[in-house]
Amino acid sequence: MKPRTIGELKESGYQPETVKAEMERNLIRAMEAGQELFPGIVGYDFTVTPQVVNAILSHHDMVFLGEKGQAKTRMMRALSRFLDEHIPVIAGCQINDNPYDPICLSCKRQIEKHGDIVEIEWLPRDRRYGERLSPGTKIADLIGDLDPAKVAGGAPLASEDALHFGLIPRMNRGVFAINELPDLEYLIQVSLFNILEERDIQIRGYPIRFPMDVLLVFSANPEEYSRSGKIITQLKDRIGAEIRTHYPLTREAGLKIVDQEAKVAVGEGYHLDAPDFMRDIVEQITIEARKSSHVNQRSGVSARLSITNYETLVANARRRAITLRENVVTPRISDLNYLYTSSQGKIELDPFREESLTETQAIERIIERAVRAVFLERTAGMDMDPVVEAIIGEVRIETGDMIPSADYKDIISAAPSIWEPVHTLGGDKSDQTRAACVEFLLEGLYLTGRLNRKKIGEMATYRGK
Template sequence: MSASNKTEDLVRRSYSSKPKYTEVMPGVPEDYKDIRTLGDLLKINYKHVTVEEQLRGNLVAKLKAGEHPYPGIIGYDDDVVPAVNRAILSGHDILLVGQIGQAKTKLAEAIAHNLLSPIPVVRGTVTNDMPTSIPEDHMIALLSDKEVIRTAPEFTVSRECEDIIRQDKLETKIDWISGADRFKYILSTPDISVKDLVGQIDAIKIAKKGVELYSMESYSAGQLLQARHGILCIDELPVLDPRKQVSLLSVLQEGRFTTGAYPVVFRPDVKIIATANPIDYTHSGKIIEPLFDRLKSHVDTHYPRTVEDEMLITVQEARIADSKNVFLPSFMVRTIAGVTQATRNHKDVNHDKGVSVRMSVHSMEMMVGEAERTRSITLGVKAVPRFCDMHCIHQSSKFELAEMEDTRENRRNLLDSVISEVLKEVSLGYVSAIAPEQIAKMKNEFAKNKAFQVSQALPGGGGGSNGKKGDSDYESQLSKFPALRQAVNDTASAMKEEQKALAERAKALGVRTDIISITQDLNGEFTASVTEVILEGLRHIQPPLLDKKENSYGLAQQ
């Protein structure tokens, strides 16, 4: 049998026979990493599966195994996740409806990362060209270096892919690309064009290569085809011009599209996940009705409903440059999350615009930067945020006012008020556990020693790498206030248990724990942060024990 006949026999047997492998995921052979050439694919009778089958099959497997299908998506287990799962099991394209900072895009990305199987594509192709999607006779012609006879004007693989197969034959290199690499993101802006979505006849290619106007070589792929066999996320869909929205209709209805007068049908095998703000979605009518209808599942998202969820999201999303040199006490993360939630729910804040979870994330990053600026860098200690650092979050807190004039001064005053209330609430939560007789002892100590100095610049205990220490550092001052020191130590012990619980829950959800795990090198900085919590709480007990004047706490006037 000639080489040409052997090749033809291999292709026909591969296309018509059952797979010779066991799947570990939909469309993924158990030894897929060893399959590196087109010949390897044909020998095992490889059969690819659609995106819809991949999403459904992988979701079913995860649900059976009791796994969370979207690691890193927090606070949605009771409503949003079940709704998304229903949509995927039903084979629907999805519209996620929610305000800014509700993890809509992150959820779409998590679906692609966790529910799409790896697929085999010809190395060097832009449009994720799977060779087994080529019709049988076309494949034989390419491997035999014969002319491809096209009976239907339909795109299967790019001309570049065909040229590679024609040149390298069965040794054509195959790469297995992940779902993450088949996730394409578009932010809807006025300058997005129809050509950006569906591709275009490229005049430059025509001029450089001398190809014919309607040759496949003159086509440049748009986002729909670049996301082929994957997920296309269209952020803020209502912003997309209605004329451009029309280009998505046939993909959602029939799984196909054309571009202009180009006489070729494209089937991208793509799932569309779009996002929209409730204002645009419900009032403006900016999503054209046919498209609104074809996005079969509409899922409402929301902000974290508990402080605990907001805390975990904050820890997960915060970008910390020098994480080995940072420790975030759970009570500081709770304070930041509490400020965001109180601002979000405030009667004078614009609820239509919302207050993003990014306010918590950016504020936590700001607190770390402030701790580094004022202490960590100069004193050679870990960056551990304190209550006295809170003022810095003004530059990272973004919201609009509704019931009063939306000026910088009014926003600053409102945020100051919110911060004061949250500091009071958090600190009282710890001070309420201190026994009355301990309070009485602390009162006597302040009557004798007058005041306790607090400052961003004061070290916690002087145990830093540069050895700086003075009589005014926190631990030295505590030596003059034995009852206060005991209260700080007792509270710190309780806080460490809270810290462990936070780290355990974070670990269970796949959230980083490095910046919230207690270490032995805190050099008094944790003690200083706890001390400020106790001092602040003593201001708010009834009757108040302490007053605060500038940078010192002293006995309140009775």
Template sequence: MSRADTILELVKASYSTQPSYKNPSFYGVPENYDQVKTLRDLLEINYKYSSTKKQLRENLIIRIKNNENPFVGIIGFDDTVIPAIKRGLLAGHDILFVGHIGQGKTRLAELISEKLLSPIPIVEGTLTNDIPTELPYTHLVDLINGKEIEKKTPEFHVSKDCEELIRNNGLDTRIKWVDGKQRYRYVLATPDISVKDLVGQIDVVKIIKKGIELYDIDSYSPGYLLQSRYGILCLDELPVLDPRKQVTLLSVLQEGRFTTGAYPVFFKPDVKIIATANPMDYTHSGKIIEPLADRLKSHIETHYPNTIQDETLILIQEMDMLNRDYKSTFLPVFILETITRIFQKIRNHPEVNSDRGVSVRSTIHSLEALIGEVECKRAIHNNILVIPRFSDLQCIFQSSKFELDEIEDTSENRIEFLNNIIREVMQETSLHFFNGFFKSPDLVAIRNDFKDKSFTITQNQYQIQNFKLQEKEPDSNTKALSNGRLLYTTQLKQFPQLTNVVKRAVEELRNKQNDLIKLAKGFGIERNLEYIEFKSEFNESNLGNDNDDKEEELWAAMIELLLEYLRFTSPPILDKKDDTFEGTIGNV
């Protein structure tokens, strides 16, 4: 048998025989697919490509049967968005996510591609994910034998580059497996996107370099649709595309193919389209043309996190710590919850424009800014731990993105509004943290502690304080000054009952930190947990004693939390005047 006959038999047998392989993890690929490295290997296993919709459906079924969650890291959507996505994928629908900014719409599209698309074999070095076995078998035989192929239909199967690679290398043509993550194409819809960007265009450089004719397919440069071939094309903010460009997508959704320019060829990208839209554009402005909206068969509404817990977990997962040394940074759970409460309160406030939304990104960016504030004000200069506390919160205005609705949306009004929200949340957080913590004798003892004494808080207690001794007996704060610094631990020596309570509160914090880590791991969150782990040095028995400066920041954070709580007991234990806490008169 001649070489040509051998190749013919190999290809015919491969095309006509069902594959025998199975993969418990991914549908339609062999378990050891990474060992299939050449076209010969691919033909010998009788590989058959399955459509994108089929892959998504079958892989989702595998995950459901195995009780696996393909949407790990998506928090707060378990009972709403996720079931809708599963229904849509099982039905083979293209999807439109409708929701405000910062609701994880594009993240959902990424996960669908990454977790639910099977790896596919492409000819290494091709831009349009060319699968050689998608060629008609007679074409593949001719290419392997080094011949030109005679095309009788105007359908695009593989690129000219792919044909040349197979013609030159035959059965030794290199195969590369690309996973779903690599076949995900994100496109932010902007007014400057053209029809050619979507469907491709004539490449003048190719024409000049190769000396080819103007409308030869060899001059074609693929657009977004073909670049995401056999994968997912995510069109973010679809309504921004004008109607003429939206029409381009209709034939892909309706018939699974498109044409471009004067090329006598039609393309079948087998691409799943997932689009996103803002509710204002989607429901009020009508910027998605009706035929396109109709062909995006599942319209799924997303939403912001409904609970403090959900948004706090998202905050932990998404915060960017810029490779900070986790040993030098500690984020108390009450600070994380404070940031979350602030933005949940803003988001749901009647004076805030709900049409614009308040993104979870504001929550994340505000925590990052808060950490930067601590570094700038205290940590870098004094070489101390980075631990945010209540007195640092005023810095978050720069990352608080919201628009006032009921009153004039000026910078001054937004600052005043945010300050009021911060004060409310400090009260809520402190009451929540110490709920059930105190008994009446504790409060009586603390009130007695504050008789004729006061406690002063400051954002940077390490700086030299400007104070002036009065002719009368100096108060407790003046006595507590250490080398001109208003250290919290030094002041605390004047308050033995308060000291005991803070020690207990630190232990309570340790328990809450551990509970939060356990909760995060239960949701599959692994990122950034080291920044909320209770530091080993915080467990020392001499915490808060003399010469124990490294815990000053932890004590300062806990003291500020506790003093705020004591303002809001019923009746209040303390009054606050500027930055000084004083005891009140009355019975507990």
């Protein structure tokens, strides 16, 4: 049974330590045990994670710099796993006072009056992490303010009894995160100086000071963080570590995030069979968007683009399966027509782009570049000449998202030379995968300039040049 009073705590031999020392100890223990330090965060093992480890070992406050969708908030929240499962605090204390060294007046009075029989409680790890989004935040929210009700009740203005504690004091002996630091008002940035350097707070200019034991972490867009005037220089100087995040460095890492985050249940009686090339296209769309001259790269393109696009792709394939009574849900190229709904709003056009395109036109180009890139990669070494030669003269091949998968047998009959590359891509597994492979090959040949294509609505007709 855990100790319930200060006296019992002393008898147990418990020794308190600062939150940063506590996190360092638990981090070292996790590293020595070979544990994964940040479960669920993909692609940071050799880049971001070492920086965070160094910051914890150095007892540094830190700021995560990165564009949207780079797991900054998730990394900050994951820091709490290096806190002890429970720590003792004086029962009822608003600022989680250390039973051996209280800092608030109320707890000091209790100990002065009752000594070692003062009750303690055990604060769980999840209550020692707090965060706040910067826009709209006031000093009273973070630091605290005078409580009019307490003042009206007779509490002296210069007394702790008149105070209402803000979020940071309430996270004493814990971790506090502030998202979007550049949006924090200058006065609040100034109020953070003492916490970062002197580790104490002052409220309303009254001579009331509290030594804070807290790890402060921040997030920011690097462009805004470095822009002159957005962040007070002295505040930057007091933050121990600037940690740069990034998007997945490989397509495989991006797809691992999609697999982890996307919600793609297809329902009872249906089976999802997504071809690898379609999954590659989904992630390649995001990759192409991140390097497109039409997209504002300062804003970034979140991993949420891949996640929602994959969910939409599967949803349309599922709609087809339900409508046509097919039990295999297989995304194909014609389903890409529905990705505009999940892509819009996640891609911010560059206001200074040379060519004036609408958002829909920009997304269309990005999708086409993605399909072309995956096609060239997947068909490298294949002889596509027989396929092109078979689609000549009056031969027309029509595709669409609501054409039954079994009907694609007729396409192979009209151009039998397409069967070999379809087979190589794995199209002999089912009618659905065969349809997906046929559409992929036809669209790839069009995008590489070897076939013509005419689109009417969601239908596409391919013919020779």
